[in-house]
Amino acid sequence: QSVLTQPPSASGTPGQRVTISCSGSSSNIGSNTVNWYQQLPGTAPKLLIYSHNQRPSGVPDRFSGSQSGTSASLAISGLQSEDEADYYCGAWDDSLNGPVFGGGTKLTVL
Amino acid sequence: QVQLVESGGGLVKPGGSLRLSCAASGFTLSEYYMSWIRQAPGKGLEWISYISSASTTIHYADSVRGRFTVSRDNTKNSLYLQMNILRAEDTAVYYCARDLYGTFDSWGQGTLVTVSS
Numbered sequence: 001q002s003v004l005t006q007p008p009s010a011s012g013t014p015g016q017r018v019t020i021s022c023s024g025s026s027s028n029i030g031s032n033t034v035n036w037y038q039q040l041p042g043t044a045p046k047l048l049i050y051s052h053n054q055r056p057s058g059v060p061d062r063f064s065g066s067q068s069g070t071s072a073s074l075a076i077s078g079l080q081s082e083d084e085a086d087y088y089c090g091a092w093d094d095s096l097n098g099p100v101f102g103g104g105t106k107l108t109v110l
Numbered sequence: 111q112v113q114l115v116e117s118g119g120g121l122v123k124p125g126g127s128l129r130l131s132c133a134a135s136g137f138t139l140s141e142y143y144m145s146w147i148r149q150a151p152g153k154g155l156e157w158i159s160y161i162s163s164a165s166t167t168i169h170y171a172d173s174v175r176g177r178f179t180v181s182r183d184n185t186k187n188s189l190y191l192q193m194n195i196l197r198a199e200d201t202a203v204y205y206c207a208r209d210l211y212g213t214f215d216s217w218g219q220g221t222l223v224t225v226s227s
Binding site: 002035037043047051056097098100101103 | 145156210214219
């Protein structure tokens with residue numbers, strides 16, 4: 001059972017905009033910034049979004065993050081086939097004194 | 111560029127031990143916290159330990175506390191994870207990651223640990 005809650009799956013067609021939600025509590029998302037990671041099949045996770053809505057170098061601006069209260073979301077616009085991957089949210093948890101993750105959302109591009 | 115390479119995984123019997131290593135290059139290891147994160151087959155990510163740049167602060171997840179020990183040797187650009195009293199539920203791919211206060215900006219490719227009799 002993950003501390004952060006994500007839907008197990010999401011889907012969209014090429015060009016579409018999709019969002020993935022991440023729900024937490026006051027000790028994690030409610031008081032710390034949310035990060036998003038992308039894990040392509042058979043590879044290690046990669047940082048996608050950090051500090052609310054910052055993208056590391058090389059991440060397309062089709063990816064964006066938002067955060068409000070104890071929830072966050074990742075939006076992917078102009079969906080492409082290469083976006084098919086697992087997406088994880090993560091945040092620091094003040095009560096656990098450590099990072100926590102969501103269970104992951106498998107994105108399928110139809 | 112930043113590179114992290116894990117090694118030391120393999121098959122071990124329940125109750126056994128294993129030591130993982132993570133070789134860092136492309137950045138100054140001594141300036142960063144580092145973490146170990148694992149992923150059981152077909153499952154999500156689980157953070158298990160972090161260690162501060164000078165090894166003065168170390169923290170473990172409840173699931174491994176008392177069995178796993180993290181350490182580092184900045185002079186060798188290396189991070190380690192000593193795993194003792196291994197259980198079947200420790201079976202996972204283990205990643206080392208550069209840790210910016212809970213933001214993991216670089217990951218290794220992972221090393222698979224299988225605990226089975």
